[in-house]
Amino acid sequence: MRWAHGLLWLYAASAAAQSVEGLYSLVKRRMPDHLDQFRFSINSSLTHLDGYDQFRVQSAPNGTLLVEGCSISALSSGLHRYLTDVAHVDIYWFIGSRLHLAPSKLPALKAPLKGASMVPWRYHFNTVTFSYTTAFWNWEEWEVQLDWMALRGVNLPLAWVGQEKILVEVFREIGLTDAEISTFLSGPAFQAWNRFGNIQGAWHSELPESWIDQQFDLQKNILRRMVELGMTPVLPSFTGFVPMNTTRVFPNASIIRGSQWGGFPLRYTNDSFLQPFDSHFAQLQQSFIGKQQAAYGNISHIYTLDQYNENTPSSGDLDYLRNISKGTLKSLKDADPDAVWMMQGWLFYALSSFWTNDRVEAYLGGVENDEDMIILDLYSESIPEWRRTKSYFGKPWIWCQLHDFGGNMGLYGQILNVTQNATQARIESPSMVGYGLSPEGQEGNEIMYDLLLDQAWSSRPIDTPQYFHRWVTSRYAGSGSVPQGLYEGWELMRSTVYNNTNLTNSAVIQPTVEAQPGINGVVGSTGTHPRALTYEPADLVKAWQSMYQAGHSAPELWKNTAYQHDMVDVTRQVLDNAFIPLYLDLVTTYNESNASPDILTQKGQRMLQLLADLDAVLLTSENFRLSKWIRSARSWGRGNQKEAAFLEYNARNQITLWGPNGEITDYASKGWAGLVSTYYMPRWHIFIDYLKSTPTASYNSTAFFEKLWGFEQQWQEQTWTSPEPTGDKVDLQKVLARVRLASHSPIPLLAAARPLAHSDDHGFSQCRVLFEVFRIKIRSAIPATDAVLPGLLIECDPSIKSLILKYDEERHDYIVEDLDDENYLVIKESQLQNLKARLDHDLDEKIMQLDESESE
Numbered sequence: 001m002r003w004a005h006g007l008l009w010l011y012a013a014s015a016a017a018q019s020v021e022g023l024y025s026l027v028k029r030r031m032p033d034h035l036d037q038f039r040f041s042i043n044s045s046l047t048h049l050d051g052y053d054q055f056r057v058q059s060a061p062n063g064t065l066l067v068e069g070c071s072i073s074a075l076s077s078g079l080h081r082y083l084t085d086v087a088h089v090d091i092y093w094f095i096g097s098r099l100h101l102a103p104s105k106l107p108a109l110k111a112p113l114k115g116a117s118m119v120p121w122r123y124h125f126n127t128v129t130f131s132y133t134t135a136f137w138n139w140e141e142w143e144v145q146l147d148w149m150a151l152r153g154v155n156l157p158l159a160w161v162g163q164e165k166i167l168v169e170v171f172r173e174i175g176l177t178d179a180e181i182s183t184f185l186s187g188p189a190f191q192a193w194n195r196f197g198n199i200q201g202a203w204h205s206e207l208p209e210s211w212i213d214q215q216f217d218l219q220k221n222i223l224r225r226m227v228e229l230g231m232t233p234v235l236p237s238f239t240g241f242v243p244m245n246t247t248r249v250f251p252n253a254s255i256i257r258g259s260q261w262g263g264f265p266l267r268y269t270n271d272s273f274l275q276p277f278d279s280h281f282a283q284l285q286q287s288f289i290g291k292q293q294a295a296y297g298n299i300s301h302i303y304t305l306d307q308y309n310e311n312t313p314s315s316g317d318l319d320y321l322r323n324i325s326k327g328t329l330k331s332l333k334d335a336d337p338d339a340v341w342m343m344q345g346w347l348f349y350a351l352s353s354f355w356t357n358d359r360v361e362a363y364l365g366g367v368e369n370d371e372d373m374i375i376l377d378l379y380s381e382s383i384p385e386w387r388r389t390k391s392y393f394g395k396p397w398i399w400c401q402l403h404d405f406g407g408n409m410g411l412y413g414q415i416l417n418v419t420q421n422a423t424q425a426r427i428e429s430p431s432m433v434g435y436g437l438s439p440e441g442q443e444g445n446e447i448m449y450d451l452l453l454d455q456a457w458s459s460r461p462i463d464t465p466q467y468f469h470r471w472v473t474s475r476y477a478g479s480g481s482v483p484q485g486l487y488e489g490w491e492l493m494r495s496t497v498y499n500n501t502n503l504t505n506s507a508v509i510q511p512t513v514e515a516q517p518g519i520n521g522v523v524g525s526t527g528t529h530p531r532a533l534t535y536e537p538a539d540l541v542k543a544w545q546s547m548y549q550a551g552h553s554a555p556e557l558w559k560n561t562a563y564q565h566d567m568v569d570v571t572r573q574v575l576d577n578a579f580i581p582l583y584l585d586l587v588t589t590y591n592e593s594n595a596s597p598d599i600l601t602q603k604g605q606r607m608l609q610l611l612a613d614l615d616a617v618l619l620t621s622e623n624f625r626l627s628k629w630i631r632s633a634r635s636w637g638r639g640n641q642k643e644a645a646f647l648e649y650n651a652r653n654q655i656t657l658w659g660p661n662g663e664i665t666d667y668a669s670k671g672w673a674g675l676v677s678t679y680y681m682p683r684w685h686i687f688i689d690y691l692k693s694t695p696t697a698s699y700n701s702t703a704f705f706e707k708l709w710g711f712e713q714q715w716q717e718q719t720w721t722s723p724e725p726t727g728d729k730v731d732l733q734k735v736l737a738r739v740r741l742a743s744h745s746p747i748p749l750l751a752a753a754r755p756l757a758h759s760d761d762h763g764f765s766q767c768r769v770l771f772e773v774f775r776i777k778i779r780s781a782i783p784a785t786d787a788v789l790p791g792l793l794i795e796c797d798p799s800i801k802s803l804i805l806k807y808d809e810e811r812h813d814y815i816v817e818d819l820d821d822e823n824y825l826v827i828k829e830s831q832l833q834n835l836k837a838r839l840d841h842d843l844d845e846k847i848m849q850l851d852e853s854e855s856e
């Protein structure tokens with residue numbers, strides 16, 4: 001048997017006695033016109049293996065779709081399977097719901113759709129997602145998220161909003177003053193790290209009480225909805241981290257200072273930790289869980305509790321570690337006899353030199369009954385700690401995909417690991433009880449997250465070509481059709497961008513654009529927060545071209561929210577990648593010789609132009625705007641200007657300096673309009689100016705960083721005042737047509753890409769016309785005098801390209817520019833028909849000759 005009775009009981013209890021009303025409400029929220037076409041019913045005999053979720057969807061004779069399953073989560077998973085695979089609609093991060101675009105009369109099923117989960121639990125959220133992604137979300141945003149989770153079968157979500165309300169009451173109860181409590185609580189954008197004891201206190205200003213109250217109200221809504229949608233929320237608990245002055249009210253208690261985190265000044269870290277063997281720990285746990293149950297009801301027995309997440313224990317003694325976990329579990333059980341302790345397994349990786357196997361075994365061993373604990377193997381796709389710890393010495397654990405750090409946005413994925421290795425782990429480890437998502441921030445790359453949650457319902461590793469094809473259909477279709485170019489673009493990305501297997505890079509790639517400038521060390525870093533690309537940038541350009549052409553063959557795509565989002569995202573990445581050679585070129589020029597300021601100006605200008613173009617593209621979509629992040633933050637001030645200013649400061653600080661003094665600067669950088677134009681661009685500008693004014697031999701990084709620091713700091717204090725863009729600025733098609741990539745990369749193209757007038761003209765003689773381009777020839781350092789030459793970019797088989805080069809030698813009348821690559825050429829538009837005819841003729845002749853030679 002895969003897992004023992006304790007957890008199974010909880011699982012069954014969570015499924016029992018549930019109403020399907022939550023599902024009808026979901027359909028009513030997202031596709032009210034289709035409400036009458038669905039019937040949901042719990043059928044407890046539809047279970048699988050040891051009682052895991054199973055669903056069946058079929059058409060009744062009168063056309064109604066009957067969705068059956070053994071739990072609410074099984075039903076919502078069945079509904080989702082039907083919506084994506086048959087009705088071709090879904091709900092997405094950023095884009096929102098497209099469910100209402102399903103055909104008005106839903107397609108009937110000839111045979112029932114069936115699904116069976118291979119694991120009991122499907123988990124969602126990293127603790128820090130609550131700061132990097134959801135920090136400022138309002139209820140409407142949460143509603144979309146919760147529907148997203150329900151449809152994807154998540155039945156075990158972390159519910160980590162608003163616990164400060166309960167915590168403050170606990171602290172007040174033991175006699176701490178509000179001033180003392182305030183020195184402990186961190187700002188709205190940094191609560192995750194406060195909750196697990198990495199940091200304490202807020203810089204710049206104190207956490208407003210209104211924030212605490214509003215978040216508590218939000219949590220009540222979230223929990224109610226989670227339960228309604230068949231999820232078992234993982235609730236907060238008392239961790240042991242307390243305000244420094246707890247020693248005043250508990251003078252004899254065993255309170256120690258924790259370790260220093262992230263280079264923060266002592267005042268903001270080294271949190272006070274009330275040791276779990278002290279009786280006061282149990283007292284505070286009792287108080288916390290009691291108040292929480294009173295506030296939310298008896299809705300879950302699973303509690304999240306992390307004590308050593310990037311905190312070093314004060315002793316490595318095995319008895320000490322065992323003692324700590326034993327005391328911690330006892331406090332939970334005293335407060336709730338059915339309590340199960342959930343912990344992130346990240347610590348064992350982050351501090352792997354401390355956490356030797358015997359220490360891990362001792363710490364976990366303090367929890368004697370394995371089923372009293374669940375461990376999240378937080379980074380299974382790259383650093384599977386479950387392996388070295390022998391499946392956490394028998395504790396139930398969940399295989400999680402982390403995928404990104406700080407909500408960085410590079411396109412990236414490990415399709416093989418998420419399918420093959422995830423399956424292998426389930427087969428190999430008897431205590432693996434679920435699949436989960438643990439992104440530090442929810443970002444793009446949504447297909448990677450869908451892939452793992454769908455893997456939970458597949459006994460074999462998912463076949464990714466088929467999966468991508470289906471995913472693309474439901475992503476864009478609704479009731480329309482999907483042009484081939486979109487399938488081609490995604491297939492190309494599947495085998496390149498999303499197929500990283502070299503784990504020298506093990507997570508989302510952070511764009512170089514977002515790095516602090518410098519003359520070395522900016523490009524090429526690897527590891528968990530890498531900058532080196534894991535694919536050929538030219539492959540992504542090709543994918544972009546296919547997707548862009550799709551918009552030409554099906555112009556209605558430009559009004560499709562999913563297409564708009566993805567075109568911005570892929571363009572963002574293409575431009576980010578194109579920035580790298582421009583930057584390297586500048587630095588090489590600077591380092592090799594004492595280049596003239598004019599040359600540096602010219603090279604710098606190209607970088608800045610690219611950044612301006614990047615910002616313009618991002619600006620077209622609200623999902624890629626800094627203003628959205630700031631506006632959401634400020635809205636929690638509810639009109640109080642002082643609080644709104646503090647919220648804006650928090651929002652700005654998290655994504656840039658991350659800390660009062662840039663302690664982990666740029667860790668959570670973003671590719672957002674507004675951030676590019678007001679933060680990254682000025683930084684590169686300062687860099688270029690510094691190079692221009694400083695001879696190579698005198699480059700002084702200290703002096704340069706001082707200049708940068710002045711700028712970075714004053715940016716934190718600013719107020720966002722720009723109005724939201726309108727008109728042509730938000731017309732992606734127009735912006736893309738204008739944007740040019742003035743780079744000298746091998747495939748230069750976004751260059752004024754404009755769709756062709758005759759779409760049927762694309763292919764000829766093993767060539768393909770990609771775009772009409774205006775290739776910018778840089779002749780002088782002054783951009784205004786650049787010559788603009790119109791032409792068509794074509795991609796050909798190398799043999800055809802050499803043939804065209806030969807024709808051109810005669811009178812130089814075909815080619816505008818021979819690009820530095822075996823496949824690409826820019827030709828004169830006026831010569832296209834002529835060239836086609838000539839190639840057709842010559843190639844026909846060649847084939848005839850071949851035929852003749854064969855028949856001999």
Ligand SMILES: *[C@@H]1O[C@H](CO)[C@@H](O)[C@H](O)[C@H]1NC(C)=O
Pocket residue numbers: 043044045046
């Ligand atoms: C529940 O499912 C079982 C197995 O398919 C089926 O035999 C039974 O009729 C179903 N019950 C109801 C009430 O539909």
Ligand SMILES: *[C@@H]1O[C@H](CO)[C@@H](O)[C@H](O)[C@H]1NC(C)=O
Pocket residue numbers: 039060061062063064066
């Ligand atoms: C259609 O049939 C299903 C299953 O028999 C039933 O539950 C539903 O009420 C029927 N709907 C209508 C509109 O008659």
Ligand SMILES: *[C@@H]1O[C@H](CO)[C@@H](O)[C@H](O)[C@H]1NC(C)=O
Pocket residue numbers: 177179180183245248
């Ligand atoms: C902490 O307690 C000390 C006395 O033990 C007191 O002087 C100090 O003001 C307290 N700190 C705060 C923030 O109230």
Ligand SMILES: *[C@@H]1O[C@H](CO)[C@@H](O)[C@H](O)[C@H]1NC(C)=O
Pocket residue numbers: 250251252
């Ligand atoms: C703390 O310990 C001392 C010495 O054992 C004792 O006198 C005192 O009463 C204790 N204080 C509290 C609050 O328990």
Ligand SMILES: *[C@@H]1O[C@H](CO)[C@@H](O)[C@H](O)[C@H]1NC(C)=O
Pocket residue numbers: 257258259260266270312
């Ligand atoms: C803070 O943490 C550091 C690193 O663990 C440690 O060396 C130092 O003693 C701690 N400071 C205090 C006041 O506990």
Ligand SMILES: *[C@@H]1O[C@H](CO)[C@@H](O)[C@H](O)[C@H]1NC(C)=O
Pocket residue numbers: 013298338
């Ligand atoms: C809470 O629920 C559990 C089972 O889910 C039950 O055993 C326990 O008695 C309930 N507690 C309260 C206070 O209702």
Ligand SMILES: *[C@@H]1O[C@H](CO)[C@@H](O)[C@H](O)[C@H]1NC(C)=O
Pocket residue numbers: 277323326327
């Ligand atoms: C844990 O350590 C404390 C303090 O050293 C001690 O009083 C207690 O008995 C220990 N508890 C266990 C379960 O070992």
Ligand SMILES: *[C@@H]1O[C@H](CO)[C@@H](O)[C@H](O)[C@H]1NC(C)=O
Pocket residue numbers: 380381382383384414416417420421500501503
């Ligand atoms: C999966 O990740 C591991 C590292 O944990 C690596 O060794 C392995 O090659 C990866 N497998 C695939 C198929 O990418």
Ligand SMILES: *[C@@H]1O[C@H](CO)[C@@H](O)[C@H](O)[C@H]1NC(C)=O
Pocket residue numbers: 384417420421424
């Ligand atoms: C991942 O899967 C590949 C291919 O099956 C295998 O070679 C590798 O050992 C696996 N790695 C881990 C860490 O599971």
Ligand SMILES: *[C@@H]1O[C@H](CO)[C@@H](O)[C@H](O)[C@H]1NC(C)=O
Pocket residue numbers: 494495496499501
């Ligand atoms: C993904 O990468 C692996 C290892 O390099 C390779 O074997 C496999 O063919 C690639 N898959 C695709 C679809 O390109």
Ligand SMILES: *[C@@H]1O[C@H](CO)[C@@H](O)[C@H](O)[C@H]1NC(C)=O
Pocket residue numbers: 502503504505526532
């Ligand atoms: C993996 O990537 C690193 C860094 O880019 C490179 O040095 C190494 O050769 C690569 N390994 C393989 C097997 O391609």
Ligand SMILES: *[C@@H]1O[C@H](CO)[C@@H](O)[C@H](O)[C@H]1NC(C)=O
Pocket residue numbers: 700701702703706
């Ligand atoms: C570099 O700049 C710093 C700060 O301006 C200055 O203190 C230092 O002397 C400079 N170093 C050299 C070698 O000029």
